[in-house]
Amino acid sequence: MTNEAARTSVILIGGGRMGTLIAKTLEAEGGFEVLDTYGSRDAAQLDREAPRADVAIDFSNRAALPHALAYVRRTGAALVSGTTGYAPEELEQIRALGEACAVTWSANYSLGVAVLRRATEVVARGLGDWDCEIVETHHNQKADAPSGTAKLLLGAVDPAGSMEVVCGREGMVGPRGRREVGMHSLRGGTVAGTHEVHFFGTDEEVCLTHRATSRQIFASGAVAAARRIVGREPGFYTFDQLMFGE
Numbered sequence: 001m002t003n004e005a006a007r008t009s010v011i012l013i014g015g016g017r018m019g020t021l022i023a024k025t026l027e028a029e030g031g032f033e034v035l036d037t038y039g040s041r042d043a044a045q046l047d048r049e050a051p052r053a054d055v056a057i058d059f060s061n062r063a064a065l066p067h068a069l070a071y072v073r074r075t076g077a078a079l080v081s082g083t084t085g086y087a088p089e090e091l092e093q094i095r096a097l098g099e100a101c102a103v104t105w106s107a108n109y110s111l112g113v114a115v116l117r118r119a120t121e122v123v124a125r126g127l128g129d130w131d132c133e134i135v136e137t138h139h140n141q142k143a144d145a146p147s148g149t150a151k152l153l154l155g156a157v158d159p160a161g162s163m164e165v166v167c168g169r170e171g172m173v174g175p176r177g178r179r180e181v182g183m184h185s186l187r188g189g190t191v192a193g194t195h196e197v198h199f200f201g202t203d204e205e206v207c208l209t210h211r212a213t214s215r216q217i218f219a220s221g222a223v224a225a226a227r228r229i230v231g232r233e234p235g236f237y238t239f240d241q242l243m244f245g246e
Helices: 019-028 042-045 060-074 090-101 111-126 148-157 216-229 238-243
Strands: 008-013 032-038 053-057 078-081 103-104 131-138 164-167 181-186 194-202 204-212 235-236
Touching: 008 042, 008 216, 019 032, 019 216, 032 042, 042 060, 042 216, 053 060, 053 216, 060 078, 060 090, 078 090, 078 216, 090 103, 090 235, 103 216, 111 148, 111 194, 111 204, 111 216, 111 238, 131 148, 131 238, 148 181, 148 194, 216 238, 235 238
Parallel strands: 008 032, 008 053, 053 078, 078 103, 103 235, 131 181, 164 181
Antiparallel strands: 131 194, 194 204
16 A cells, blocks of 8 residues: 555645644645645535545534535545534534544644643542632634633533533622632633633632643644544544543
8 A cells, every 4th residue: 555545535624724724734744635625605515526535624613514514424534523613402413423423523622621621620529619710711803702612611610510600790790609600701812722710719729721822732633633533433532532542
């Protein structure tokens, strides 16, 4: 088998900044061949015209989801999705796709964020009666709030989903509730992404922080996930499973 034949073929869904960065990362790492890129304007072409690839990498927007799903069902390609802003029922469609092929979705493909989520789970269990607040900061062009990563961290704090989520506070809100998690979104400049999980106890505070200084970490993580998911049995895989072998 030649090196050319051994290359993993890729369809990119999303032609924005992340799509461009992922394309450059695929080329730099080697072993991949990008067959084509489909932006938001031509996403419908995925349904019937896009060539079959080993893996589709989707960093587009929620409007392209039906076309991405149709492409994967038609071709059997593995799917690496990093699009955020999905409603719960849309995420369930992605998970259900795992019945037919190998699929992963993550709000954040940073290895550091994956470790932060795991650390947050540990701290939340140990400090279960402490107050918790999550703060996320992104560039001024980000469309959704709270960020998908902030929601990921919320899941680590409250896996049962039983706590009240308060997105910001205004006016005479009264004392903070015991079963309350504050969620705060800051937007400005060119910040790639900062996430903080604060735990407040009596006379002390624990703060877990991750700062991204560029989007390259997300592109590198997505490419690593693509490399690991090709050839897997059908199923929905988390980023942790792909990276840590869980």
